Amino acid sequence: MTLAMPTYAMSYFKLPLKMCKEISALMASYWWGENNGKAKMHLCSWKRMTQNKNQGGLGFKDLVNFNRALLGKQIWRLPVDPNLLISKVLTAKYYPTSSIFKCKCPQNASWIWQSLMGAKQHVEDGIWRKIGNGLSTDIWEDKWIVGNKDERPQHPNLQNAKCKKYRT
Template sequence: MTIKSVAQAIPTYVMGIFKVPAALSEDLTKLVRDFWWGVEHGKRKAQWIGWPKLIRTKHEGGLGFRDMRIFNQALLARQAWRLLQFPKRLRARTLKAKYYPNDSLIDIVFTGNPSSTWTAISFGLELLERGIVWRVGDGKQIHIYLAR
């Protein structure tokens, strides 16, 4: 087994549910990086290639290590996407009733002191919103008074 398949798989479940603090993401990355490069007596060994090159995909010439912060956001974007794609599921209906009863998930503004679940979804939604394509369709979902 490689370091990628073990060390980077361990936090996957937690990262798919919670927004991991930036410091923890950095610590996880540091653990993987130190294990990859090797550490003896608290001193890192020589790094023959920069970490930014190692986190590139294999197709781009890297080794495919994950940037943990970006990976966390991608997993949480998947949760937000599920809320949009499956609005009739219990989780989607529960969150809608609590956080956006009269709006669409895309149209809401995050305020107040939200739960850790809602904080995680809003972090993922930031990434999701960059790739969403808005289609007019029949025009029933157009709200001209909502300025972005």
């Protein structure tokens, strides 16, 4: 159960935890509140109601995680669709010489940018670099080896390696 208005706002702004709890309480009150002065019957727990339908739940959203996922989707769009106007504006303003995953959040950043940066780590934890021709891959810094503990090359002598990134 998602409402159109909170979903749009949650796509660009990190909602305060208190607000997410209040919205969840309103949804629970609808299902478990009163009807003609009598308390409604609790047929299952809220945890069960928020499980996916294929797992036996009702598919209600955990609003904190849903908010994080929507913000992560916006972060993902920036490098994947660099020709979008929003991608061009945010790139020029906040990370003109690096990637979104290496930039820092300035103290005077907009609320939208602060919200996106709050979810950035969750997106970064789940991505690996696709090598392609290898020209833009930094094998020492980028995550690119799936299944490896650090997703990077491991060897005892790597600590002293003097290798550089290939450039044309």
